[in-house]
Amino acid sequence: MTELDSALSSAIAAGSPGLFAYGRSLAGADNRKDLSKSSAWLLAGVQPSLGLPWAAYFSLLARETGRAIDLYSRWLEDAEAPAAFHLGQLCRAYEKHGDVNRVFESAARFHPWDLDFEAREVAARAMQATLRHGSPAAFRPLRIALLATFNARPLLASLAVGAARLGLHAVVYLPEADQLQIEIMNPASGLYGHRPDVVILATTWRDITDEPTADQADAWSRLWQVLRERTGAHLLQHTFDRAAFAPAGHLEARHARSHRRRAQELNVLLAEKAADDVSLVDYEQVVFRHGALAFCDDRQWFWAKEAVRSAAAPELVEEYLAILRPLSGRSYKICVLDLDNTLWGGVVGENGVSGLKIGPPSAEGEAFLGLQRYLLALKQRGVLLAVCSKNNPEDARAPFDELPDMALGLTDFVAFDAGWDAKPAVLRRLAGELNLGLQSFVFVDDNPAERALMRRENPEVLAIPLPDDPVSYLAAIDRARAFETLSFTEEDGLRTDHYRAEHQRKALEVSVSALPDYYRSLEMVASVGGFTAAEQTRVVQLASRSNQFNLTTWRISPGEYSRLRLDARYETRTVRLRDRFGDYGLVMVLVAEVSAIVLDILAYFMSCRVIGRTLEDLALAEFEMMAQARGCREIRGTFIPTKKNRQLVADLYARLGFDRVSGNDGETTVWRRHVGAASASVNPYIRIERPREQNQ
Amino acid sequence: MIVRRRLQQLMRELFDDEDLEIRDDQTAEEIPEWDSLAHVRLIVAVEKEFGVRFTAAEVGDIDTVGALIRLTESKRAG
Numbered sequence: 001m002t003e004l005d006s007a008l009s010s011a012i013a014a015g016s017p018g019l020f021a022y023g024r025s026l027a028g029a030d031n032r033k034d035l036s037k038s039s040a041w042l043l044a045g046v047q048p049s050l051g052l053p054w055a056a057y058f059s060l061l062a063r064e065t066g067r068a069i070d071l072y073s074r075w076l077e078d079a080e081a082p083a084a085f086h087l088g089q090l091c092r093a094y095e096k097h098g099d100v101n102r103v104f105e106s107a108a109r110f111h112p113w114d115l116d117f118e119a120r121e122v123a124a125r126a127m128q129a130t131l132r133h134g135s136p137a138a139f140r141p142l143r144i145a146l147l148a149t150f151n152a153r154p155l156l157a158s159l160a161v162g163a164a165r166l167g168l169h170a171v172v173y174l175p176e177a178d179q180l181q182i183e184i185m186n187p188a189s190g191l192y193g194h195r196p197d198v199v200i201l202a203t204t205w206r207d208i209t210d211e212p213t214a215d216q217a218d219a220w221s222r223l224w225q226v227l228r229e230r231t232g233a234h235l236l237q238h239t240f241d242r243a244a245f246a247p248a249g250h251l252e253a254r255h256a257r258s259h260r261r262r263a264q265e266l267n268v269l270l271a272e273k274a275a276d277d278v279s280l281v282d283y284e285q286v287v288f289r290h291g292a293l294a295f296c297d298d299r300q301w302f303w304a305k306e307a308v309r310s311a312a313a314p315e316l317v318e319e320y321l322a323i324l325r326p327l328s329g330r331s332y333k334i335c336v337l338d339l340d341n342t343l344w345g346g347v348v349g350e351n352g353v354s355g356l357k358i359g360p361p362s363a364e365g366e367a368f369l370g371l372q373r374y375l376l377a378l379k380q381r382g383v384l385l386a387v388c389s390k391n392n393p394e395d396a397r398a399p400f401d402e403l404p405d406m407a408l409g410l411t412d413f414v415a416f417d418a419g420w421d422a423k424p425a426v427l428r429r430l431a432g433e434l435n436l437g438l439q440s441f442v443f444v445d446d447n448p449a450e451r452a453l454m455r456r457e458n459p460e461v462l463a464i465p466l467p468d469d470p471v472s473y474l475a476a477i478d479r480a481r482a483f484e485t486l487s488f489t490e491e492d493g494l495r496t497d498h499y500r501a502e503h504q505r506k507a508l509e510v511s512v513s514a515l516p517d518y519y520r521s522l523e524m525v526a527s528v529g530g531f532t533a534a535e536q537t538r539v540v541q542l543a544s545r546s547n548q549f550n551l552t553t554w555r556i557s558p559g560e561y562s563r564l565r566l567d568a569r570y571e572t573r574t575v576r577l578r579d580r581f582g583d584y585g586l587v588m589v590l591v592a593e594v595s596a597i598v599l600d601i602l603a604y605f606m607s608c609r610v611i612g613r614t615l616e617d618l619a620l621a622e623f624e625m626m627a628q629a630r631g632c633r634e635i636r637g638t639f640i641p642t643k644k645n646r647q648l649v650a651d652l653y654a655r656l657g658f659d660r661v662s663g664n665d666g667e668t669t670v671w672r673r674h675v676g677a678a679s680a681s682v683n684p685y686i687r688i689e690r691p692r693e694q695n696q
Numbered sequence: 697m698i699v700r701r702r703l704q705q706l707m708r709e710l711f712d713d714e715d716l717e718i719r720d721d722q723t724a725e726e727i728p729e730w731d732s733l734a735h736v737r738l739i740v741a742v743e744k745e746f747g748v749r750f751t752a753a754e755v756g757d758i759d760t761v762g763a764l765i766r767l768t769e770s771k772r773a774g
Contacts, residue, residue, distance in 0.1 A: 021702065024745075028701030028708075061705070063714075092709075118744060121737070125712055153733060299752045304736045 008038050012046060019054045020085075027061040035062035043071070053086040060093050068093045076109065080451065080465045084114040088122035095126035103127055104136040107164040111465075112321075113479055115314040117158065124157035127164070139169040142328065145191050145233070147184070148202035150307035151177040154300075155202075158317035166321065166330045177305050184223050192230060197557075198327065199227055200236040200320060204283070204307050205243050205263060213262055217269035224278055232559035234327055236320060237274065238283035239267045244292040276487060276537055277558035279323045286316050322481040329544045329555055332462060332482040333436060334384040334414070335375065336427060338445035339396055343408065344368050345470065349395045359405030367471040372407035374474050379412050382492025383483045384434075384499060386415040388426050388443075393418040414499035423450055424457035434499060435608040437548060437644055442482050446470070486544060487537050491585040501581045502609065519614060519685035522579040526618060527689045531565040531572040538586045539574060542607060547644040550605035551637065551652065556591075569593055570602075571626040575618070577610055577686075588615055592626055592635075599627040599675075601637040611648070618683045620656050627675040636661070637671045699746065699769050703761075706745055710738060720762030738764075746772055 011022035019042075026035050039058035042051040056071035072090045076082055087109050094102040107123045135141075142163060146152050156172060163170035173194035175183050180201065183191040191199070201223070209216060224235055240263045246252045252260040267284065274280055287295045290312050297309035308316055325331050340347040345357030345364045357365035358372075379385050385408070389396045396418030400410045410416065414434065417426050423445070431438050439460040445451055451463040464480050466473055485492075505522070531539065536558060543556040556564070564570045575588035587610045591603035601623065606615060627635050637653050653671035654660070663669030700718070708716045711729035724730040730738070739755055742748070742764065748771035758764050 021698075024702040024705045025698050026701075028704035118741060122709060129712065299750075299755070300736060300740070302752055303755065304733065306736070310737075310740050 005041075008041060012042075012050075015050070016054070016083075016085075019050075019057075023054070023058050023061055026058075032062040035059070036064065039064075039067075039071075048075075053083065057086065057089050060089055065093050065096045069097065077456075078452065080448065080455075081111045081114065082109055084110055084116035084119035088116075088119035088126075091123040091126035095130045098130070098133045100130045100133050100136050101138060103130045104139050104164050104169065107161045108167070110161045110165060112162075112165075112314075112318050112481070113476075115311070117154070117310045117313055120157040120161045120314060121310075124160040127160050136169055139164065139167055140328070141171050142168040142198065142324070143171045143173075143194060143196045145173045145183075145194055145196035145199045146202060147175065147180045147191065147199060148307075149178050149180050149207050150202070150204060150301075151305040152202055152308070153304075154306055154308055154310045154313040155317055158314045159320065162314075162317050162321045163324065166325055166328055168324070168328055181223070184226055187230065196231060196233045198236065198324065199231065199233045200281070201238060202283075203238045203240065205241050205259070206307070208240055208259070208262055208266060213265040213269060216266055217273060220270060221273045224273075224275075228277060228559055232557060232563065233277075234557050234559075235278045236281050236323055237270065237278055238281050239270065239285070241284040241287040241292070244296070275558065276540060279327075279486065281319050281323065283316065283319070286312075286319050290315055318481065322484045323486070325481065326484050326486045326544050327555065327557075329547060329553070330439075331484055331545065332442045333440040333545070334386060334430075334434070335378065335442045335444060335477075335483070336386045336388050336430070337375070338447070338450070339387060339389040339391060339399075339418075341446045341470070342444060342473070343372060344399060344406075348399055349391055353398050353402050356399055356403070358399070358403060364470055365405075367473070369405060369407060371470075371474045371477075374478070376407050376412060378483060379496055380493060381488060382485065382495045384414045384496060385412055386430060387413050387417060388423050388430075389418045390420060390423075391418045411500070412496065414496055422453070422457075424454055427454070427458055427461060434502070435548075435611055439547075439644070442480070444473075444477060446473075485541065487541060489538050489541060489585075491538070494583075494585075498582060498584060498609065505579075505581055516685070522581075522613070522685070524577060524579045524613065524686045525689060526615075526686045527576040527578075527691060528573055528618075528622065529691055531561065531574060533565070535574050535586065536561050536565075539589055542586055542589060543603070543605065546605040546607065547642070548608050548648045549611055550642075550645050551601070551649055552603055552640045553605075553642055553645065554591075554603045556589075556603065564591055569595075571599070571630065573622050573626075575615065575622075577613075577615070584610060588619060590619055590622055592623060594626075594630045594632060597631070597633040599623065599630065599632040599635045601635065604637070614683055614685050616652065616656065618686055618688070621683060624675060633675050635673045635675060637673075639663075639669045639671070641666060641668065699765055699772070702745065703742070703765060703768070706741060707738070707761075710734070710741055718761045720760065720765070722761040723759060742768060748772060 007022065011018040035058045039055045039062065042055040042058065052071055052075040056068045056075060059071060060068035072086065072093065087106055090106045091103050094106060103126050107127055110120065146155065152174060156174065159172060160170050173190060173196065175190055183189045227233060227235055242260050242263045248255055248258050252258045255261065271280060295309065295312050296307055300306040300309050337343055345368055346355055348356060357368065359365050359369045375385060397410065400406055415430050417430065427438065427441055438458050441461045443451065443454050443461050443463040446466055454461055454463045462482055464477055466476050540556055540558055540561060543554065564572055571592045571594060573590040574586055577584040577587045588606040589603060593600045593602055604619060623635050637658060639650065639653060641650060657677060658671035658673040661670045661672050704718050707718060708714055711727060724735065739750060743750065746768055748768060750767065754767060758767060
């Protein structure tokens with residue numbers, strides 16, 4: 001055996017750490033010949049899950065970038081939770097090739113629970129370097145200001161990588177440490193020059209003073225107000241953690257003036273003061289989960305004032321991302337579940353209902369019951385649940401009807417598909433029936449083959465990797481933070497009922513042949529009014545969720561909402577809809593700006609639940625009324641194409657009788673229509689109520 | 697020898713300079729990317745790669761690449 005073979009064999013026997021050390025040592029010696037040979041050997045002689053990515057890495061070290069990219073791409077096709085280390089190297093490889101988009105796409109594959117911070121640093125550096133070749137076209141810029149009372153540099157890499165996962169290009173402003181107050185109070189600071197969409201206020205227990213907690217909470221609230229007035233950005237405020245050491249010993253828990261008690265009081269006060277445009281980042285919880293003793297590396301603190309050690313940075317950033325996800329309209333809306341060995345232990349078609357494990361006495365059964373309870377809690381706060389199972393329909397329904405221990409019932413699902421069709425096709429069908437994009441879907445299935453097929457056929461669907469042991473399913477789903485929302489509204493609890501009622505409507509649609517009869521039979525009533533303070537939460541939520549019927553995809557923030565509501569330059573409408581089957585709540589939002597004789601439509605979006613219900617005509621009539629009331633002679637509308645709205649509304653303005661003024665197909669287009677032109681008549685199918693505006 | 701080679705590759709990736717050649721007497725000033733912030737990242741990366749841990753005082757004493765290599769080797773041996 002040659003020297004190369006024996007060194008390589010030992011490395012392989014030692015697994016990934018061995019191969020890593022071996023590769024590094026060859027690379028450091030500039031031994032590209034042996035790196036190349038080893039790469040070929042790994043490809044041929046070791047199982048692909050280990051051999052393929054390491055062969056790619058060795059090729060990269062041997063400066064064979066093209067080959068490295070090929071091998072890594074092959075590896076990625078089948079990798080469920082690709083190792084962060086290799087993703088970082090793939091980012092480097094694409095950076096060398098000048099492929100901006102692929103660098104970001106690779107960074108987007110980092111999994112939230114692979115917390116390798118070093119790999120994130122490598123990826124972030126590649127993302128930064130590649131910008132000299134241009135911007136990543138498919139990633140929307142999000143301007144973030146990170147104001148920390150400590151040196152928050154360790155957070156930057158995780159922020160860049162995590163933002164990519166949300167389809168965002170994070171443009172981050174990080175001033176010198178501990179300049180938080182100055183940056184906020186100085187109207188000419190770099191913070192304001194950065195024009196942030198999001199401002200993160202990263203504080204720690206060291207920022208708690210001896211003053212009364214009520215005064216401290218007021219002080220933070222005043223800083224929020226300054227930011228609110230000057231930026232309209234969404235604010236992320238840390239809750240306060242506690243020092244890991246305890247001068248008062250056990251009395252810290254009890255003494256009213258102890259550090260621990262003051263931190264608790266302050267957090268409660270912050271929660272009370274937080275408004276719609278201020279989200280609390282539960283920093284205290286992150287430190288708790290990670291372990292306070294391990295969270296701050298004392299040496300990193302004393303060398304460089306880094307309160308968050310590098311290894312803990314990814315976890316803290318996951319909390320930021322959990323808020324940025326709904327803020328950027330990327331939250332998932334529906335969870336599709338398998339049945340056998342996912343919601344219960346066993347296979348109902350083989351074991352029969354009595355052979356299934358759900359609830360006591362087995363540990364496995366208890367775990368499945370716990371998972372069902374968790375899913376029920378999700379449903380109650382507005383997440384939709386559906387079933388997709390390879391089973392005969394009667395077998396699939398039987399456990400719900402016959403077993404007393406089930407936490408979920410048939411009425412908790414908006415759709416129940418039991419059959420033998422391939423699951424990716426079933427999800428596409430469900431998406432059509434429920435009027436939801438595939439990118440709103442989460443897929444939970446214990447079978448890795450089903451998950452792999454789903455990833456291949458419907459890559460927009462989030463197929464959550466599940467561990468082998470069912471007792472850990474709940475943690476895996478929870479950790480994905482897929483369903484985060486900025487706030488709760490009363491409509492959340494009713495959402496499942498709305499969707500179920502929709503199926504009744506669809507049944508009606510089939511039986512009523514002519515559309516006008518169908519519309520009339522719905523007995524629709526719309527409640528139309530301008531923006532009020534009370535509607536803010538609902539409008540912001542709809543703005544963040546609405547992707548398909550959305551002409552400009554403006555994610556109206558709470559700060560912007562207030563401005564639109566109060567400034568007489570803007571005309572605003574909210575439309576709530578009910579019909580004889582139920583109340584939809586807020587379904588459409590219209591915003592227009594009056595400039596001299598032109599009414600400029602800034603926002604026009606609608607919930608996908610009410611598409612095809614002639615609300616488009618109602619919107620046009622409203623715009624006409626706004627224009628006439630304000631003395632405008634022309635209505636102008638802009639369409640900004642995205643992947644999600646293109647199909648539905650690219651030709652909407654054309655259909656509504658507007659003429660195109662500028663822009664080509666596939667680009668942003670501007671349209672215009674003269675006020676008083678034909679076909680803006682009253683909608684005969686929807687009765688309109690205009691409640692008197694109270695308490696603006 | 698191994699530490700030197702692996703450290704060279706580590707620094708090449710950390711400072712994004714594929715052609716970096718390290719020398720024992722090299723100081724931070726000679727490598728443009730190696731500022732005080734990068735110093736912390738370098739130490740943390742070396743600790744992770746070689747499974748060692750430096751005290752604050754030891755880190756303060758590292759003024760050349762050679763010093764880093766020797767310190768790392770002694771930690772690994774010890």
